[in-house]
Amino acid sequence: MSSSSSPLSRSGSPRYQEQRDLVKHIRNTLEAPFPRITYTPVLTASERRHHLSEPRAELASEHDIHPGDLGADSGAVPLSIEAIDETGGRTLLHALLETGRDYFDSLSNDEDRLAHLPLQKYEYAPPRAGASKYKYEDELNLEKQLDRGLAEPLEDALGILRSGEIWKVARDPHRTASSLVVTHSDIACFVQNERRHEGGVIELKAMVDDHFRVIHAVIRSALYFPTITFKGQTPRYWDSDDGKWQAAPEWLKLVVQIASILSTRLRRNEIEELKNPVIALPVMTGSLLFFATAKIVKFDNVRYLQLAISDIYDMQSLPLRLLLFVISLLHVSVNPLPPPSDYFSERAFKSTITPDSLQLPPAAQEAKARSSSGSSAAGGATENEGERVVEGGRSIRSRGAVEEEGAEEEEEEEEKKEAGQEEERLDNEGGPRPPSGPSSGPGSGGGGSDTSGDGTGAGRASYGERGLAKRRAASQGGGPSLKRGKGAGGADKQTNAALTDGFQVVVTAWGWKTLPETFHPVFVPTGTIDINSSSSLPSSPSAGPFPRSTTASIASDDSRLSQICLDKVLVMAEHYRVFASSAFDIVMKLAYEGEPEADELLNEKKVYEDLVKSSASTSFLVPYLGFYRSTSYPRYALVTAAGQPVKDWHEHADAVIALVARLHACGYVHGDLASRNVVNTSAGLRLIDLGRAQKAGRQMREWEMAELRAVLAEGGSEVHYEW
Incomplete structure (x- = not known):
C-alpha cells in the first residue's frame, strides 16, 4: 500500500x-x-x-x-x-x-x-x-x-x-x-x-x-x-x-x-x-x-x-x-x-x-531618622526602620487591614520579654541536657530543602517542616584564611575599623548583583585581624567590587562603610543562607530573626564570644570576626574567616581529635562533629559551625570524644547525637 x-x-x-x-x-x-x-x-x-x-x-x-x-x-x-x-x-x-x-x-x-x-x-x-x-x-x-x-x-x-x-x-x-x-x-x-x-x-x-x-x-x-x-x-x-x-x-x-x-x-x-x-x-x-x-x-x-x-x-x-x-x-x-x-x-x-x-518624601525620611535615633537593639545595634529599595509615598488602604500601632508595639515588647526569660532560663540550666532518644538527634530531622549539592549533612528534628536537612554540607570555601594577628600595620587597623563600624553587602553569587544591604555591629571581637594585602577590605565603597547603586535607599551616614562582595553561595535555605567572599576571605551566615535558624546562629554567637575570651581559641577555631544586624531587614549576620574543606578527615584523625580536645578543655561540646565542619587554614586544621555547641559536664564531653574516635576509626562522616 x-x-x-x-x-x-x-x-x-x-x-x-x-x-x-x-x-x-x-x-x-x-x-x-x-x-x-x-x-x-x-x-x-x-x-x-x-x-x-x-x-x-x-x-x-x-x-x-x-x-x-x-x-x-x-x-x-x-x-x-x-x-x-x-x-x-x-x-x-x-x-x-x-x-x-x-x-x-x-x-x-x-x-x-x-x-x-x-x-x-x-x-x-x-x-x-x-x-x-x-x-x-x-x-x-x-x-x-x-x-x-x-x-x-x-x-x-x-x-x-x-x-x-x-x-x-x-x-x-x-x-x-x-x-x-x-x-x-x-x-x-x-x-x-x-x-x-x-x-x-x-x-x-x-x-x-x-x-x-x-x-x-x-x-x-x-x-x-x-x-x-x-x-x-x-x-x-x-x-x-x-x-x-x-x-x-x-x-x-x-x-x-x-x-x-x-x-x-x-x-x-x-x-x-x-x-x-x-x-x-x-x-x-x-x-x-x-x-x-x-x-x-x-x-x-x-x-x-x-x-x-x-x-x-x-x-x-x-x-x-x-x-x-x-x-x-x-x-x-x-x-x-x-x-x-x-x-x-x-x-x-x-x-x-x-x-x-520614585522618591521617599522628606517627611518619611525625617520620621525614619527620629525612629532610628530613638531606639536601639540588644547589644548596641541600631534598630532602623530602614527603607528598602523602591521608594514611594502613595497610601492605599483596604478596610480592616491596618492594625493599631500601639497594640502592635505592645505585642512586640511582650514577645521580647518572653524570649529574654526563656534565654535566661536556658543560661541558668547549665550542664548536659538529658538525652531525648535517637528520634530527636541531628540525623533524624525531616523535611526541608537540600541545597548543599552533595547530599551530606543532617537536619534538626526541631526544625520540622521548615527543615534545614543537610544544610551544612560543603560548609566553608575559598582561599587563604584570615587569622588573628598581633595588631600592627595599616592594613590590620583598616580591616578592624571596617568590621567594627559595619559594612555593606552585595551578593553576586548567581551572576547578578543585589542592592547593597547595610549591617551594623552587635559584637566585634577586640584586637586586630591580620590579612594579606591582596585581600584587604576597601576603605570606601568606591574601592569595592561594585559602585553604590543609585536606586538603593541607603542612609547618608553609611557612605563611609566598606562594601563586601559575596560571590560564592555555600548553603541556601528559605530562612538561612551562607555566602563566601573570595576577595575578603570571609564566610558570612545570614538568618532572619524569629526563625529557628536564627536561634542557632545566636547560640553560635554566644559560644564564640565566650571562647574568644581565651587566646587559646585560635588554636582550634577559625577566627570569629563578629556578629551584625541588618538595617534593611530583620536578619543577623555572623562572620568568620574562611577555610578550605577537608576531603578526608580520617587522614587527619589525630589532628581532629586534638582540636576537639581543646574545645572540651574549654567546657564545651561541639554538638555537630562531622567532616564538613573541619576546614584547612593557613594555620592548620580548625573547627567551624558552633550552632549546636553547648556547655557540658565531663560525662557529656567524654561521650562526644568516644563517639568521635569510633566514627573516625570506622570510616564514618559524622557523629550521631542523642540530644
Missing part, C-alpha cells in the same frame, strides 16, 4: 477511532465545569457579635511579608503594578481556555500524533456542578477539596497526552535549583523528574467575595510598590495621607507575596535555561479568581519586577481542570503550548515607572 493511502487506512482503523474517543473523553472531563466553592468561615461568638465576616486572626495574618520577598538575591525587587488591558475582544481567562481548546482541536485532527498516544483507560466522571454543599472553612480545607477534584484526572490526562512524562498535582514542592530559593505557592502541577520546576501553580486565599474584590481592586490601582520597612519583624509602609509609617495593609502583603512567587520562578527559569516560558499565576478563592503575570527588567544592573494583574472572574461554571492544564503546558521546556500573543508579549507590559522616578 502506498504511503499516500496510509492515513486513510489509519483513520478508518478501530485503533484510530479508539484514540480519538480517548482524546474526546479527556477533553470533556477537563472542560467540565468545576463546582463553585463558597467560603464559610467559623466565627467565634465575639466575632459574630461584632458582625465580622472573617475571623480576626485571618484578617491580621492572612499574608506575611518575609524580608526576602523584597530583595533581588533569589528573585527581583518589586517595582511596578499595572492592570492588564482586557478590552481587545476577549479576556485573559477566555484566551487561556481557547488555547486549551485549540490544542484539543489540533490533536483530534492530527493522525500522526494520535497514533503515538498510548491506549489507556481514562474513566473520570465530570465533577458535579451547582451543589450548594461545596463550602470551605480555611485555605487548607479549600486546598483539600480542589486536590480531590483536580489531581487524578489531570495527572492521567497529562500522562497520556504527553507520553513519557509523569505529572503530579499536589502541594507546591517548593523546589530549589542551583541554590536558588523559590517562594512556594499552594497547588502545583509539575513533571516528576529533573524538570519538576516546570508546570503551573495556583495561589489560594480564604476570603469572602466582597473582601477579595476590594483587595483585588486596590492592587490593580496601586501603580507601584510603596516603600516597605521593618521595625523588628513588623512590616510597615509610608502612609503619606497620615504622614507616618503604618502597619503594612493586607493588599500590600498579598501583592508582595504574589511578586515573590513570580520573580523567583522567573529567575529559576533563567538558571535552568528555560527559553521564553510563560507564567500565569491564578490567585483564587473557591468562587473568584484573577491572574498575575510578570517580567523582569534591569536598571543599573539590578533586576526589578514589573507585575501585571488581570480583571477578576467569577468561577461559576469555570473548567478549572482545563485552566490548570493550559497554564502548566505554557511553562514547559518541551513542546509548550503557544501563549496568547495579545497577553504575553513585550508590548503587554506598559508601565514606564523606574526606580529613579
Whole structure:
C-alpha cells in the first residue's frame, strides 16, 4: 500500500477511532465545569457579635511579608503594578481556555500524533456542578477539596497526552535549583523528574467575595510598590495621607507575596535555561479568581519586577481542570503550548515607572531618622526602620487591614520579654541536657530543602517542616584564611575599623548583583585581624567590587562603610543562607530573626564570644570576626574567616581529635562533629559551625570524644547525637 493511502487506512482503523474517543473523553472531563466553592468561615461568638465576616486572626495574618520577598538575591525587587488591558475582544481567562481548546482541536485532527498516544483507560466522571454543599472553612480545607477534584484526572490526562512524562498535582514542592530559593505557592502541577520546576501553580486565599474584590481592586490601582520597612519583624509602609509609617495593609502583603512567587520562578527559569516560558499565576478563592503575570527588567544592573494583574472572574461554571492544564503546558521546556500573543508579549507590559522616578518624601525620611535615633537593639545595634529599595509615598488602604500601632508595639515588647526569660532560663540550666532518644538527634530531622549539592549533612528534628536537612554540607570555601594577628600595620587597623563600624553587602553569587544591604555591629571581637594585602577590605565603597547603586535607599551616614562582595553561595535555605567572599576571605551566615535558624546562629554567637575570651581559641577555631544586624531587614549576620574543606578527615584523625580536645578543655561540646565542619587554614586544621555547641559536664564531653574516635576509626562522616 502506498504511503499516500496510509492515513486513510489509519483513520478508518478501530485503533484510530479508539484514540480519538480517548482524546474526546479527556477533553470533556477537563472542560467540565468545576463546582463553585463558597467560603464559610467559623466565627467565634465575639466575632459574630461584632458582625465580622472573617475571623480576626485571618484578617491580621492572612499574608506575611518575609524580608526576602523584597530583595533581588533569589528573585527581583518589586517595582511596578499595572492592570492588564482586557478590552481587545476577549479576556485573559477566555484566551487561556481557547488555547486549551485549540490544542484539543489540533490533536483530534492530527493522525500522526494520535497514533503515538498510548491506549489507556481514562474513566473520570465530570465533577458535579451547582451543589450548594461545596463550602470551605480555611485555605487548607479549600486546598483539600480542589486536590480531590483536580489531581487524578489531570495527572492521567497529562500522562497520556504527553507520553513519557509523569505529572503530579499536589502541594507546591517548593523546589530549589542551583541554590536558588523559590517562594512556594499552594497547588502545583509539575513533571516528576529533573524538570519538576516546570508546570503551573495556583495561589489560594480564604476570603469572602466582597473582601477579595476590594483587595483585588486596590492592587490593580496601586501603580507601584510603596516603600516597605521593618521595625523588628513588623512590616510597615509610608502612609503619606497620615504622614507616618503604618502597619503594612493586607493588599500590600498579598501583592508582595504574589511578586515573590513570580520573580523567583522567573529567575529559576533563567538558571535552568528555560527559553521564553510563560507564567500565569491564578490567585483564587473557591468562587473568584484573577491572574498575575510578570517580567523582569534591569536598571543599573539590578533586576526589578514589573507585575501585571488581570480583571477578576467569577468561577461559576469555570473548567478549572482545563485552566490548570493550559497554564502548566505554557511553562514547559518541551513542546509548550503557544501563549496568547495579545497577553504575553513585550508590548503587554506598559508601565514606564523606574526606580529613579520614585522618591521617599522628606517627611518619611525625617520620621525614619527620629525612629532610628530613638531606639536601639540588644547589644548596641541600631534598630532602623530602614527603607528598602523602591521608594514611594502613595497610601492605599483596604478596610480592616491596618492594625493599631500601639497594640502592635505592645505585642512586640511582650514577645521580647518572653524570649529574654526563656534565654535566661536556658543560661541558668547549665550542664548536659538529658538525652531525648535517637528520634530527636541531628540525623533524624525531616523535611526541608537540600541545597548543599552533595547530599551530606543532617537536619534538626526541631526544625520540622521548615527543615534545614543537610544544610551544612560543603560548609566553608575559598582561599587563604584570615587569622588573628598581633595588631600592627595599616592594613590590620583598616580591616578592624571596617568590621567594627559595619559594612555593606552585595551578593553576586548567581551572576547578578543585589542592592547593597547595610549591617551594623552587635559584637566585634577586640584586637586586630591580620590579612594579606591582596585581600584587604576597601576603605570606601568606591574601592569595592561594585559602585553604590543609585536606586538603593541607603542612609547618608553609611557612605563611609566598606562594601563586601559575596560571590560564592555555600548553603541556601528559605530562612538561612551562607555566602563566601573570595576577595575578603570571609564566610558570612545570614538568618532572619524569629526563625529557628536564627536561634542557632545566636547560640553560635554566644559560644564564640565566650571562647574568644581565651587566646587559646585560635588554636582550634577559625577566627570569629563578629556578629551584625541588618538595617534593611530583620536578619543577623555572623562572620568568620574562611577555610578550605577537608576531603578526608580520617587522614587527619589525630589532628581532629586534638582540636576537639581543646574545645572540651574549654567546657564545651561541639554538638555537630562531622567532616564538613573541619576546614584547612593557613594555620592548620580548625573547627567551624558552633550552632549546636553547648556547655557540658565531663560525662557529656567524654561521650562526644568516644563517639568521635569510633566514627573516625570506622570510616564514618559524622557523629550521631542523642540530644
